[in-house]
Every structure is written in structure tokens, then in C-alpha cells.
Amino acid sequence: xxxxxxxxxxxxxxxxxxxxxxxxxxxxxxxxxxxxxxxxxxxxxxxxxxxxxxxxxxxxxxxxxxxxxxxxxxxxxxxxxxxxxxxxxxxxxxxxxxxxxxxxxxxxxxxxxxxxxxxxxxxxxxxxxx
Numbered sequence: 001x002x003x004x005x006x007x008x009x010x011x012x013x014x015x016x017x018x019x020x021x022x023x024x025x026x027x028x029x030x031x032x033x034x035x036x037x038x039x040x041x042x043x044x045x046x047x048x049x050x051x052x053x054x055x056x057x058x059x060x061x062x063x064x065x066x067x068x069x070x071x072x073x074x075x076x077x078x079x080x081x082x083x084x085x086x087x088x089x090x091x092x093x094x095x096x097x098x099x100x101x102x103x104x105x106x107x108x109x110x111x112x113x114x115x116x117x118x119x120x121x122x123x124x125x126x127x128x129x130x
Contacts, residue, residue, distance in 0.1 A: 008046070103126075
């Protein structure tokens with residue numbers, strides 16, 4: 001039914017201005033203002049719709065994963081831009097002092113951070129999808 005239908009993801013934020021600054025200036029994504037919110041333009045021609053929501057509740061899961069060649073370099077650059085990384089120390093998830101969960105051959109190395117609205121994002125090393 002939807003084989004030839006284009007799809008896109010969307011998520012809410014509590015402030016379009018903060019989202020615009022974060023995604024455009026901190027992360028360096030191309031942003032477009034649209035009447036209902038913002039469009040994030042990602043590599044490969046993918047667009048994400050960001051919309052304001054008065055009673056926004058941050059996602060408790062990762063809404064965007066950014067594939068990078070070098071997770072350490074990406075984390076260092078984001079820290080320099082003021083981004084704080086999540087740290088975990090549990091049986092299921094452990095991160096190092098930089099906030100990176102090292103895959104060590106059992107999966108990708110990944111680090112999580114939040115946007116100003118509290119939504120989870122990640123940078124992960126490798127190629128999970130083509």
C-alpha cells in the first residue's frame with residue numbers, strides 16, 4: 001500500500017526558537033521555517049518535522065541517531081558547542097567518562113544527549129542502515 005509513498009518523522013518541542021538555535025547552530029543542520037513548525041533537512045534528502053506543543057513531554061527514547069565515522073571526535077565537538085552527554089552505570093548500560101557506551105565488537109559505540117526540549121538524540125559510530 002505505501003511502497004511508493006514518501007514518509008517522514010516528526011517530534012514535538014516546547015520552544016521552536018530554542019529548537020531552531022540548537023538544531024541549526026549547535027548541530028549545524030539546515031533548517032526551514034514552515035507554517036506549522038520547522039523542517040530539519042538531513043543528509044540523503046531526509047526531512048524531519050518539528051512542531052511546537054504546549055504540553056510537550058520529552059521522548060523517553062532516542063528520536064534521532066546521527067551516524068558518524070568517529071564517535072570520540074563527534075562527542076568532543078559537541079561538548080565544545082555546549083552539549084552535555086548522558087552517563088549510565090548500570091548492568092544493562094555503561095558509559096565511559098565521555099558518555100560513550102563502547103560497543104567493543106558487540107555493537108556500535110554510541111553516546112546520548114538531549115535537545116533543549118529534553119528529547120534524546122545520539123551519535124553512533126558505524127553503519128547500521130544503508
